[in-house]
Amino acid sequence: DVKVTQSSRYLVKRTGEKVFLECVQDMDHENMFWYRQDPGLGLRLIYFSYDVKMKEKGDIPEGYSVSREKKERFSLILESASTNQTSMYLCASSLYLRTYNSPLHFGNGTRLTVT
Amino acid sequence: AQKVTQAQTEISVVEKEDVTLDCVYETRDTTYYLFWYKQPPSGELVFLIRRNSFDEQNEISGRYSWNFQKSTSSFNFTITASQVVDSAVYFCALSEAGDYKLSFGAGTTVTVRA
Numbered sequence: 001d002v003k004v005t006q007s008s009r010y011l012v013k014r015t016g017e018k019v020f021l022e023c024v025q026d027m028d029h030e031n032m033f034w035y036r037q038d039p040g041l042g043l044r045l046i047y048f049s050y051d052v053k054m055k056e057k058g059d060i061p062e063g064y065s066v067s068r069e070k071k072e073r074f075s076l077i078l079e080s081a082s083t084n085q086t087s088m089y090l091c092a093s094s095l096y097l098r099t100y101n102s103p104l105h106f107g108n109g110t111r112l113t114v115t
Numbered sequence: 116a117q118k119v120t121q122a123q124t125e126i127s128v129v130e131k132e133d134v135t136l137d138c139v140y141e142t143r144d145t146t147y148y149l150f151w152y153k154q155p156p157s158g159e160l161v162f163l164i165r166r167n168s169f170d171e172q173n174e175i176s177g178r179y180s181w182n183f184q185k186s187t188s189s190f191n192f193t194i195t196a197s198q199v200v201d202s203a204v205y206f207c208a209l210s211e212a213g214d215y216k217l218s219f220g221a222g223t224t225v226t227v228r229a
Binding site: 004009033039040041042043044045048050056058059088090092097103104105106107108109 | 119121124150152157158159160161162165206208215216217219220221222
């Protein structure tokens with residue numbers, strides 16, 4: 001079974017802090033994704049990566065950046081956290097980039113609160 | 116514009132009742148894919164089903180069944196004889212051919228009471 005592990009389940013940070021959310025997958029998947037989940041809005045794609053050091057913006061990349069130095073690890077970075085970034089963040093991986101070819105495998109999520 | 120609409124925000128049922136979750140989608144593509152995911156309280160979304168636009172056959176998997184109707188752009192999900200373990204948030208999602216991403220609906224929270 002694919003295992004996607006997010007380093008923190010809950011995180012509380014202050015406004016203006018630089019925040020790192022870490023995600024590791026163990027199935028040698030090429031593709032990794034960061035989503036944000038908010039009530040009434042479902043999941044929205046922030047960034048994705050289809051190879052080491054390669055990244056593409058999703059639907060809501062503003063205020064975020066990502067890093068993929070190793071195939072198994074995909075980090076989401078909030079350069080200067082703001083209260084409107086309080087949310088649940090979900091990492092996912094997939095074997096193929098086209099999601100209709102392979103389902104997404106998700107981590108348990110990191111609930112981030114910015115005060 | 117929202118591509119996937121799940122009009123029901125919350126549904127509460129008593130164990131053994133059937134529950135149907137509605138999903139209406141919007142796309143101009145002729146080739147597309149529809150998905151359902153389940154998010155239990157643990158937080159991890161779990162893939163349930165994928166259906167392509169050329170396959171309108173209904174599908175049944177145990178107590179779960181899906182009804183895909185292109186004429187009404189709907190892909191509804193029914194849980195028969197619900198159980199407490201079915202309590203979760205359920206998401207419908209759409210992937211258009213040539214695209215790399217899923218468009219998720221807002222989700223429907225299902226609570227099954229013992």
